[in-house]
Amino acid sequence: MPELAPAYEPSTVEDRLYRQWTDRQDYRANPQSAKPGYSIVIPPPNVTGILTLGHVLNNTLQDILARRARLLGQEVLWLPGTDHAGIATQTVVERTLKKEGKIKHRDDLGREEFLKQVWQWKEKHGGIIIQQLKKLGASCDWSRERFTMDPAYSACVQQVFVDLFHKKLIYRGRRMVNWCPVSRTALSDEEVIMKEQKGLLYHFRVQVSGQKDRFLVIATTRPETIPGDTAIAVNPKDPRYASLIGQCAIRPLPPELPEAQRRIPIIGDEHVDLEFGTGVLKVTPAHDPADFLIGQRHQLPSLEVIDETGLMKPEAGKSLAGLDRAKARTAAVEQLKELGLLEKEEPYVNQVGYSERADVPVEPRLSEQWFLRYPSTETSRTIVSGGKLRFFPERWTKVYDHWMENLQDWCISRQLWWGHRIPVWYRGDEICCQIESPGADWRQDSDVLDTWFSSWLWPFATMGWPEKTPELKKFYPTTDLVTGPDIIFFWVARMIMAGFEYMGELPFRNVYFTGLIRDAKGRKLSKSLGNSPDPLDLIAKYGADGLRFGLLRIAPQGADIRYDEKQIEEGRNFANKLWNACRFRQQQGPSDPKANPAQHPRTPFCDFLLEKLDTLERELDRLYTQYEFSQIAQALYGFVWDEFCARFIETAKADFLNPASPTRTGTLATSDFVLSRVLRLLHPYMPFITEELWITLGLGTETIILADAGQTPAVRLRRTDPKFAEGSHDSRSLGRALSAAGGSARSRQGKNSTGKRDHRLRSRPGP
């Protein structure tokens, strides 16, 4: 038995053990197994992404659940994989090619050649995050790694599209969508982030047609869209303006146009708020969702003045044409001033939708897109509100329910190249929805599908659907899903609906929502702020176990996490503490893997520790059912540090140092028994160090991964000292008893020896 080093050195252990585990296929899931199944599908990270602290948190939690399930004797499948991440990946590749001077725009390469470049990029960078997860100790079944653009997976996506099309849940329509002028694609409502914007509210006058002195004053935040106005709306109940309904007004821009072409109707519409602004609304059906609806109600023409890249079109007039939206705003205001029509401008704060990826204001835009009317909505809603599919923390059920109650059709087409091509074919006026091309003279729809339209199938498409595979039989529905609340609509809700629609079953039984990791100042971690530590650096510095344990100990359920490197250091310190407790045991002679304290005379301290261990296990069982991961870490920390090291080991020294002590064998047996249990309890959180100690101490010959299987019942003891046991419920009185009985050996010796170290004291600088 090699002697343990004085300090735990993760770097000498981790890679070696991980290779062993992989070589021995300890993580392989066997669908034929007789054991009860336990499964998790990984939230697939972006294929070109790199590991962040958020991933560390999320995947450590999954690893804990998976390893715990293995120790409880379950057949575990933790299914890994990556996501093609349409917009994100395409943007990165396009930007890189531009930076290298190879292209100015992806059109320079053409669709086919560009896609070749993306695949090359994926091959080169695609494996990085997977390798990083391995460094973390993730016990995924890597033989089943999936990618959302695998041929089999793509076939699932296409099949689902075709199916929903024929069910008439997918349709094509010319509608107002969120348009990102940078990515030049439509977005779903979920990909738009509302941001508060400090702007100005401009009041300008429009002349009522045929009445030289009659003006209406309109308040707007977007004067650049005036050339696209096709009506002026007032509330029919508004006594100020009702009489004007049916008349016309003269749109001021573009001024060079003859007045007849700028004459627009004044209409009455309930949507207009009497209280807001002046009570008069300009209606731009082509560039505002609300105005679009008004336009439909009144059969107004749509006049597009902004193009797909966010530049003003010629229709906007000669002084605006070609300008960017933002610049056009100032220019339009200048024009109004020159025309003497600008009444006033006042500071104004409003909410503006931003593109999640490109971080620019989205432009509401009228275009031909594909939409999905969600399937299986009722079941999906009640399964959560009825508590059959459980969310942790529970409050997210309300958020989910509210969204499900107000479902809007999902815009699923994207004007991108990287993604699943829409399986729809055209020939003249004919349209055909099927996977294979109907013939050479048919042209395929050029759009691809929203990335989430593929990931919503993840729980079953990764297990071989639509075939009835043994994997699906054994592992679907999955047991737990661990993810962030930020994708509750994007992903979680949609997976539930897809699960019911295609498997007739919920996709997972429990969802655990993690918190967001923030820095010490409470800011989100981000690359641009430079406050985002590299997990691999942390692993190098503190070990994977230290990182995992340190982070988990401060990750409260349902709340954001204030990250501080100090806490990872704590994790490392804890690993070292455990290491040394085992090292000390090792120095007393070989351990007995079958140690049974009940068969030996013991001290009261042994009994107290054994009782504490029972309490700990019961407590952990309870906490696991509640997904209270930080409390589990806290309980383990307290047991190892305070109960085992500070109390038990210190008192055990009396036995260890005295070979003649009658309770020596009992103390050794207690030590072995407790360590054997504690290492297994700690293993889900700290897989590397626990395996290393397990094998080195000889507590088991095989891996600790599959060590328990529920085979170790608690040892029931008759109290060696009833009086002591009665008092033992009060840990404080025990602490006093321990001190009296001879604890704190180190401290006493330290004090006793101070006199002998006068030379050292003297050598210090004087007071």
Next chain:
RNA sequence: GCGCGCUUAGCUCAGUGGUAGAGCGGCUGCCUUACACGCAGUUGGUCGGAGGUUCAAAUCCUUCAGCGCGCACCA
């Protein structure tokens, strides 16, 4: 505007009816024969404000304030 959450020691947070807790930090002393990634001590809070229920409230109720988040077609 609607909804949700948070506010407890200097910091980060546990604690859902019964005499205020942990870790870190601070301070004092220790290289001590498992561990200085450590040990022994010690400091520290009228539990955001106000009101109420109760024998008893950090905990339940009402209300106010501050912060954060989600949803929303007031331009």
